[in-house]
Amino acid sequence: MNPELRRQIAQDATPHRIVLVLTVLAVIFTLATLGGGDSAENLHDVGLMIAKLAIALWGTRRVAAALADEVTGHTWDIQRMSTLGAGAMSFAKLAGGGAFAGGVAAIGLAVAAFAGASLSGVPGAVMQTLSLALGGVAVLAASLAVCLLQVRRGGPPQVTGCQVLAVLGYAVVAGQIAALPPMWFGLGVAAQPLSLALLAGAMVLAVYRLMRFELMYSSIPWALPAFGIGLTVYLVGFGAGGMATAFPVFAVLTYGALFSERKDITDARALLAAGRAGDWRGVGERLPMWLPVLALALPSGLIAGSAPLPFLTIGAVSTVAMAGFLARDVLIVLFVHLSRSKRADQTALVYLVVLHALLPTLLKTTEATAGAASLFWPTGGGLSEASASVQVLLAVGLIVARRLLLTRPGHGGA
Amino acid sequence: MIDVTGLVFDYGDRRALDHVTFRIPPGSITALVGPNGAGKSTLMRLIAALARPLAGSVRVAGQDVHAHPREAHRLMGYLPDFFGLYDDLTVERCLEHRASAQGIAPDARGERVRETARRVGLDRRMGDRAGTLSRGLRQRLAIAQAIVHGPKMVILDEPASGLDPEARAQLSALLRTLRAEGMTLMVSSHILAELEDYSTHMLMIRDGKIVEFRAVDGGAQERCVVVADLAGPLVGDAVLAGLSVLSVEGTRLRLDLAADPAARAETLRVLVERGVPVAGFHIEKARLQDTYMAWAEET
Numbered sequence: 001m002n003p004e005l006r007r008q009i010a011q012d013a014t015p016h017r018i019v020l021v022l023t024v025l026a027v028i029f030t031l032a033t034l035g036g037g038d039s040a041e042n043l044h045d046v047g048l049m050i051a052k053l054a055i056a057l058w059g060t061r062r063v064a065a066a067l068a069d070e071v072t073g074h075t076w077d078i079q080r081m082s083t084l085g086a087g088a089m090s091f092a093k094l095a096g097g098g099a100f101a102g103g104v105a106a107i108g109l110a111v112a113a114f115a116g117a118s119l120s121g122v123p124g125a126v127m128q129t130l131s132l133a134l135g136g137v138a139v140l141a142a143s144l145a146v147c148l149l150q151v152r153r154g155g156p157p158q159v160t161g162c163q164v165l166a167v168l169g170y171a172v173v174a175g176q177i178a179a180l181p182p183m184w185f186g187l188g189v190a191a192q193p194l195s196l197a198l199l200a201g202a203m204v205l206a207v208y209r210l211m212r213f214e215l216m217y218s219s220i221p222w223a224l225p226a227f228g229i230g231l232t233v234y235l236v237g238f239g240a241g242g243m244a245t246a247f248p249v250f251a252v253l254t255y256g257a258l259f260s261e262r263k264d265i266t267d268a269r270a271l272l273a274a275g276r277a278g279d280w281r282g283v284g285e286r287l288p289m290w291l292p293v294l295a296l297a298l299p300s301g302l303i304a305g306s307a308p309l310p311f312l313t314i315g316a317v318s319t320v321a322m323a324g325f326l327a328r329d330v331l332i333v334l335f336v337h338l339s340r341s342k343r344a345d346q347t348a349l350v351y352l353v354v355l356h357a358l359l360p361t362l363l364k365t366t367e368a369t370a371g372a373a374s375l376f377w378p379t380g381g382g383l384s385e386a387s388a389s390v391q392v393l394l395a396v397g398l399i400v401a402r403r404l405l406l407t408r409p410g411h412g413g414a
Numbered sequence: 415m416i417d418v419t420g421l422v423f424d425y426g427d428r429r430a431l432d433h434v435t436f437r438i439p440p441g442s443i444t445a446l447v448g449p450n451g452a453g454k455s456t457l458m459r460l461i462a463a464l465a466r467p468l469a470g471s472v473r474v475a476g477q478d479v480h481a482h483p484r485e486a487h488r489l490m491g492y493l494p495d496f497f498g499l500y501d502d503l504t505v506e507r508c509l510e511h512r513a514s515a516q517g518i519a520p521d522a523r524g525e526r527v528r529e530t531a532r533r534v535g536l537d538r539r540m541g542d543r544a545g546t547l548s549r550g551l552r553q554r555l556a557i558a559q560a561i562v563h564g565p566k567m568v569i570l571d572e573p574a575s576g577l578d579p580e581a582r583a584q585l586s587a588l589l590r591t592l593r594a595e596g597m598t599l600m601v602s603s604h605i606l607a608e609l610e611d612y613s614t615h616m617l618m619i620r621d622g623k624i625v626e627f628r629a630v631d632g633g634a635q636e637r638c639v640v641v642a643d644l645a646g647p648l649v650g651d652a653v654l655a656g657l658s659v660l661s662v663e664g665t666r667l668r669l670d671l672a673a674d675p676a677a678r679a680e681t682l683r684v685l686v687e688r689g690v691p692v693a694g695f696h697i698e699k700a701r702l703q704d705t706y707m708a709w710a711e712e713t
Contacts, residue, residue, distance in 0.1 A: 003514035011502050074498035077464055078559065081487045082515035216463055216483035266424045270468050340426060406427075 002088055004079070008066060008096025017100070025050070025107055040115045047112030048132070051105040055136040056167050059101030060143035064162035066097030067147045071157055086212040090144075094207060098140045105136055127193060134196035135174060141203035142166035146260075148210035153262045173199060184237040191238070198234065202227055220284035225292045228253050243304035247319050250297030251326050257290035258330060259345055263337040294330060298323050321378035324388025325356075331395035338402045415440035415567055415598040416461060421470035423456055423622075430456045432622040434470070438600065438615065440566075443593050445613035445630070446602040447706055453622040454602045455495055458569050461600070462492040475566055488517070491560035495571040495602075501545030505536050505555055508544055509562055516563035526562060534558040534588060550581035557588070567598040574603055586611040606706055618706065640678055642667040642685060643694035653688040657681065668698065 032046040033039045070076040084092070095102075109129050116125035143166035150157040177199070180191040209223045232246045267286065274282030301323025329352055336348040355376055363373040373379070375387040416438040423431040431453050438444050446454050459465045461472050463479040463486050472479045479486035500508055509527040518526055531537040534554040539547070544555060553573065560568055570589075574582050582605075589599055589612045600617075603609050609616075610630070618625040644665040648654070654662075658670040667690075671677050678695075685692050 003511055006514075007500070007503070007507075007511050010507070011500070070498075074494065074496045075500065077459075077462075077494050078492070078497070078512075079515070080464060081462065081490065081492055082512075083484060083488055083517040084515055085484070216466070216480070218481070265426060266468065269424065270466075273469060 002084070002092045002096075004082075004084060004089060004092035005096040005099075008092060009099050012062065012096070012100045013103075021100075021104060025104065029111060040118050044112045044115035044119060047108045047110070047115060050108030051112065051132060051136070052108075054101045054105040054108060055098075055139060059098045059105065059136070059140050060163040060166050061159055062101055063094060063097035063140045064143045064147040064157070064159045064166075066093045067144060067151065068157035068159045068162070071151055076151075080215055084215075086208055086215050086217060089215065090204070090208045090211045093211075094141060094144055094204070097144070102136070102140070106133075109133060127190065131193045131196055134193060134200045135170070138196060138200040138203045139166055139170040141200065141207050142170055145203060145206040145210060148207065148214060149260045152210060152213060153260070180238055183239075184234075195234075198230075202230075218281075218285045220281075221287050221289045221292055224253055224257060224289050225296055228293055228296060243300050244319065246300035247297060247304050247323065250293050250300055251322065253293040254290050254297050254326060254330065257288070257293060258333055259349075261288055261290060263288070263334065263344070265338070265340075290330070294326070297326060301326065317378040318384055319378070321384040321388045324385065324392055325376075325378060328388065328391045328395050329355075331392065331399060335395060335399045335402060338399065338406065415442075415475060416600070417471075417473040418457075418461065419471050419473075421457070421460060421472065422468045423453075423460060423465070424468055425456075430622050431460070431467070434619075434622070434624050436617060436624055436627045438598060438617075440598050441593060441596055442614040443589060443599040443601060443612050444615040444617050445606075445609035446600055446617050446619065447606060447609070448619035448625075452619045454619060455571055456622075457619065458492070458571050458600065458602065459494075462490060462569055463487065464492075488563070489566045491563070491565040491568040493556050493560045493568075493570045493573055495575070497556045499544040499552060499555060499559075502543065504541050504543055505531065505547070506540040508555060509558055512559040513562045518563055526564075530558045530562045533561075533591070535584060549576050550578060553577055553581065553585070557585075561592065561597075565597065567600070568592065570599065570601045572602055572604070574605055574608055582608055616706075639698040640669045640671045640681065641694075641696055641698045642669065642682075642690070642692050643696075645691035645693040648690065653685075653690050657684065665693075 028046060028050065029043060032042040035042055067076070070079060079089070082089075109132055113125045113129040116128060119125075143162050146162040146165045147157045147159070150162065174196075177192055177195040180195060182188055182191055184191065184194075205223060205227075209219065212219050228246075228250050232249050235245045235249070267288065271283060271286040271288075274280075274286055301319040304319040332351050332355075333345070333348040336351065337344045339347075341347060359375075360373045360377040363369045363376070371383075374383040376384075378384050378388075416436075418437070419435050421431050421434040422429070434453075434457065446457065448454055456465070460467050461474070461479065463472070463483040466480055474486050475489055477486045477489065500511070503511065506527060509530060510523060513523045513526055513530075514520070528537065528540075531540060534557055536551065536554055536558060539551065544552065547555060553576070557570070557573060560570070574585055577585060586608060589601065593599060593612070593614075601609065601613070613630055615628065616630045617627045639660060644667060647665060648662060648667070654667075660668040660670050662668075669681060671681060678697075682692065682695055
C-alpha cells in the first residue's frame with residue numbers, strides 16, 4: 001500500500017472518529033426517515049446534502065491541509081526526498097486527505113441513490129450519483145491544486161483560501177456545464193457527467209503536474225496549452241465558433257496562470273541563462289506556465305477578429321483589441337513585479353480593474369467622453385485596436401525604464 | 415562522493431551562492447561553517463536537490479542530483495535546520511513510514527527500523543508518540559528518519575542546535591559511527607568545538623563563496639604543529655637552526671612540520687642529536703575554533 005496514503009488514513013480515520021461519524025449519520029438518517037412527509041424523498045435530499053457538505057466543507061479542507069500542514073509543519077522537504085513518485089504522492093494526498101470526508105459523502109450518495117431509485121428510477125439515480133461523485137473528485141483535486149500552486153509561489157499555503165477558491169471555481173464551472181446543450185458534434189451526449197468527468201480528469205492531471213514540480217521532476221509546460229486546446233475542441237463541439245472560442249479559453253488560462261505563478265526576476269534570469277547556453281530543454285523546463293498559453297491566446301485573438309464570443313454576453317467586441325489588452329495586462333503585471341513588492345499581484349489587480357472597469361465606466365458617464373471609452377474597451381473599430389497597440393508599447397517602455405533604473409550602479413539591483 | 419561545480423543561486427537580486435566549487439571525499443565528515451546568511455543552508459538544500467540552481471551542478475556518487483533528483487534522493491539523507499515530525503505517530507510508526515517511503519522492502523523494514531532506533535538510542539521509546547518526546551529525542555528521531563534507508567551520504571543542517579551537552583556527545587558518537595560504517599556526512603553548526611569532535615574536513619563559506627576547504631585531521635599533505643616538551647630550557651638558538659620553529663615558550667617548543675610521520679621522526683632525531691633535552695613530543699591538533707576565528711579575522 002502507498003505509505004503516504006496509509007499514513008494519511010491512519011492519522012485521519014481513527015477508530016473513535018469513525019464510530020462518532022457513523023453514529024451521527026445513523027441519527028440523521030433515522031430522523032429523516034421518521035420525519036414528516038415522504039421518507040424516501042427525505043432520505044434522498046438528506047443524503048445529497050450530506051454528500052455535498054462533506055465534500056465542499058470538509059473534504060476540500062482536509063485535502064488542502066494534507067499538503068499545507070506538511071509545509072507549515074516542516075515535514076514536506078523530507079517527503080519531497082522520499083522515493084514516492086509524483087503520481088503516488090498525488091494519489092496519496094488526494095485519496096488520503098479526502099478519504100474520511102469522501103467516505104461520508106459516499107454513504108450520503110449511496111443512501112440518496114437508493115432512495116432516489118424508487119423516486120425517479122434507477123437510470124436517473126445512477127446518473128445523478130455519477131455526476132456528484134465526479135464533481136466531488138473535481139472539487140477535491142481543485143483544492144489540492146490551488147494549495148500546490150500556493151506552495152509553488154513560495155508563500156505559506158492558506159487552507160481556507162484553497163477551499164474557498166476551489167468551491168467557488170467549481171460552482172462557476174458547474175453552472176456553465178449545466179447550461180451546455182445535449183448535442184456534441186451532432187451526437188446526443190449526457191453533457192453533464194461527461195463534462196464533469198473531463199473536469200475531474202483535468203483537475204487530477206493539474207495536481208499531478210504541479211506535484212511533479214514540487215518533487216523536482218523536470219517538466220516542460222505542455223499540460224496547460226494542451227488543456228486549452230482540448231477545452232476549445234470540446235466547446236466547439238457544442239456549437240461554439242473555432243478561434244472565437246480559442247481566444248477566451250487561452251485568455252482565461254493566461255490570466256489564471258499569470259496570477260497563480262511566482263514571478264521572480266531569478267526565474268527570468270535562469271530562463272535567459274538557459275537560452276544563452278543553448279540549453280533548449282532547460283528553457284522549456286523554466287518557461288512560466290502563462291507564456292505558452294499567452295502565445296496561443298494572442299494569435300487566436302488576432303485571427304478571430306470580431307467574431308462573436310461564445311458563452312459571453314458582452315456584446316460585439318474586437319478580439320484583436322482584446323488580445324492587445326491581454327498583452328498589455330501581462331506586461332503591467334510583470335512591470336509591477338519588478339518592484340519586488342510582496343503585494344505586487346494585488347497592486348496589479350487594482351491597475352487592471354481601473355483599466356478594464358473604472359475608466360471605461362467613467363468615460364461612458366458623459367456623452368462627450370463616451371466615444372473615448374473605446375480606448376479601454378474592445379468595442380471594435382480602429383480606435384480600441386490602435387489604443388491597445390499604443391498601451392502595449394507604453395507598457396513595454398515602462399518595463400524597460402524600470403529595469404534600467406534597477407540596474408543603475410548604486411541601486412543594488414542586477 | 416560530492417562534486418559541486420560552479421554552483422550559483424540567487425534570491426532575487428542577492429547572490430546567495432557565487433560559483434561554488436568543491437569536492438568532498440567519500441567517508442569523510444565535512445563541517446560546513448560560516449556566519450549567518452553565508453549560504454550554508456542554501457548550499458545544503460541544493461545538494462539535497464530541494465532547490466534548483468541558476469547555474470552549476472551537483473553530483474553525488476556520480477549522479478547529477480538536479481537531472482535525476484529521485485535517484486539521488488535514494489542515496490541521501492537530509493535533516494533540515496527546521497524539521498518537523500508527525501507528532502501523532504509513534505516513534506516506530508514514524509520510522510516505518512519513512513522506511514517504506516524510501517522504498518525499503520516490507521520484509522526488511524521491521525529489522526531496519528529496530529536497528530536504526532537502537533543506533534540513535536530510541537529503541538526503548540518505540541511506543542512513544544513523537545509529540546511527547548523531548549527536544550533531544552525529537553532530534554534523534556529526525557536523524558533516525560534521515561538514515562533509516564541506509565544512505566551513502568547524510569546532510570545535517572544544525573543537528574545539535576538545542577541539544578544538551580549529553581545529547582551532543584551522543585550525537586557526536588553517532589556521527590563518528592556512521593562515518594566508520596562508510597557514510598559521507600556534511601554537517602553545519604555554529605558550535606565549532608562540537609564539530610571538531612568528529613569532522614575530518616572543514617568547508618568555510620562567506621557571502622556565498624567558498625573561502626577555504628581543507629582537511630582538519632592531519633592528512634598527509636597538511637601541515638601540523640608539533641610540540642616538543644623539554645626537560646630544561648634551551649641554551650642558544652643554534653640548536654634550532656634549519657627547523658621551522660613557531661615559538662619557544664619556556665620548556666615548550668612548537669614546530670611547524672609536514673604531517674607525515676617520517677618528517678616528525680627526522681625532526682626528533684635532529685633535536686636529540688643536537689642535544690635538545692626532549693622529554694615529550696606530540697602533535698598539537700589545530701582547533702577548529704582557532705582556525706575559523708583566524709580566518710574570520712583575516713577576512
